[in-house]
Amino acid sequence: xxxxxxxxITELPCLVDHxxxxxxxxxxxxxxxxxxxxxxxxxxxxxxxxxxxxxxLRKNRAKTLFCHREGNSTSLLDxxxxxxxxxxxxxxxxxxxxxxxxxxxRLPARTSSIGRSKLYPALxxxxxxxxxDFKFYEFSAQTAxxxxxxxxxxxxxxxxxxxxxxxxxxxxxxxxxxIGLHLMAFKGIYALPATCEMMITHDPGPxxxxxxxxxxxxxxxxxxxxxxxARAILLTCDxxxxxxxxxxxxxxxxxxxxxxxx
Amino acid sequence: MSKPxxxxxxxxxxxxxxxxxxxxxxxxxxxxxxxxFQLGMDSIKAIQVVNILEDELDLMVDDAHLPxxxxxDAIAEHFDNLK
Numbered sequence: 001x002x003x004x005x006x007x008x009i010t011e012l013p014c015l016v017d018h019x020x021x022x023x024x025x026x027x028x029x030x031x032x033x034x035x036x037x038x039x040x041x042x043x044x045x046x047x048x049x050x051x052x053x054x055x056x057l058r059k060n061r062a063k064t065l066f067c068h069r070e071g072n073s074t075s076l077l078d079x080x081x082x083x084x085x086x087x088x089x090x091x092x093x094x095x096x097x098x099x100x101x102x103x104x105x106r107l108p109a110r111t112s113s114i115g116r117s118k119l120y121p122a123l124x125x126x127x128x129x130x131x132x133d134f135k136f137y138e139f140s141a142q143t144a145x146x147x148x149x150x151x152x153x154x155x156x157x158x159x160x161x162x163x164x165x166x167x168x169x170x171x172x173x174x175x176x177x178x179i180g181l182h183l184m185a186f187k188g189i190y191a192l193p194a195t196c197e198m199m200i201t202h203d204p205g206p207x208x209x210x211x212x213x214x215x216x217x218x219x220x221x222x223x224x225x226x227x228x229x230a231r232a233i234l235l236t237c238d239x240x241x242x243x244x245x246x247x248x249x250x251x252x253x254x255x256x257x258x259x260x261x262x
Numbered sequence: 263m264s265k266p267x268x269x270x271x272x273x274x275x276x277x278x279x280x281x282x283x284x285x286x287x288x289x290x291x292x293x294x295x296x297x298x299f300q301l302g303m304d305s306i307k308a309i310q311v312v313n314i315l316e317d318e319l320d321l322m323v324d325d326a327h328l329p330x331x332x333x334x335d336a337i338a339e340h341f342d343n344l345k
Binding site: 020021022023053056058059063078080082245246247 | 299303304305306307309310312313316324325326329
């Protein structure tokens with residue numbers, strides 16, 4: 001089964017808010033949601049997520065791709081068969097990605113807050129749709145605990161992705177930003193989310209505040225847990241890996257990142 | 263998409279000029295075969311270079327070809343191979 005899927009600024013105004021040096025990039029969270037929609041309306045556990053090639057709208061040109069479903073797997077391809085992204089759904093138990101018990105999610109003493117006016121767009125290249133204020137409770141080489149405030153997960157700029165989300169798109173994008181910041185701070189590189197072994201949406205409902213915990217693993221991947229402020233689990237990811245870009249982090253941004261390390 | 267009606271030398275001149283404009287680096291002829299990312303380019307700047315070349319050459323480059331554009335020679339080769 002195959003269906004076409006058009007990404008354009010007209011249909012998806014949020015893409016204007018997700019660009020690098022003037023080129024809109026379709027967020028990985030949107031690609032995941034699009035692929036998950038192809039599979040089912042009630043998928044909560046996604047596996048083997050991979051973005052092989054960024055979907056970008058060079059010169060703001062609309063881009064049409066094709067979602068091809070085969071069994072429990074789905075791929076996003078162009079008309080000549082080049083693979084952009086793929087994932088699969090799984091229906092077995094959640095044991096591998098069992099979220100940490102709620103009582104273990106105590107907050108460390110808060111260390112620093114950085115409002116969106118300082119973070120964006122110089123640091124993150126994200127516009128209003130994908131912005132939040134960051135409160136850093138912990139930001140060490142192994143762990144980041146960040147409270148995100150003031151974002152609108154039910155945003156009309158998401159166009160057709162506003163309703164029926166299979167994953168919480170804006171929350172997922174913001175959680176990826178936390179890992180992006182972590183890589184900038186501790187590896188000195190810009191990187192983009194590329195693969196994820198497993199993603200589970202526990203609660204897709206709209207939120208305006210969330211706590212993001214990311215754990216750097218020894219194998220270079222990340223584990224991610226997003227909760228509400230009341231500690232309800234919203235989203236978890238295992239085996240999340242980022243692809244390095246060739247752009248180094250500029251010295252002025254390094255200084256800002258140094259100031260939030262714990 | 264058809265081959266641009268310019269010589270390879272003119273094509274390379276345009277590529278070098280686009281890189282210079284975007285990345286503020288000048289690449290000498292002996293480095294035309296070297297990896298652009300080791301010469302100071304990055305993936306975002308590379309997209310901007312291709313955007314400029316599209317305008318200058320009045321053609322469109324499919325995104326799927328971008329990963330091949332690792333050196334000035336590789337970019338020129340791509341346009342040279344167009345029918």
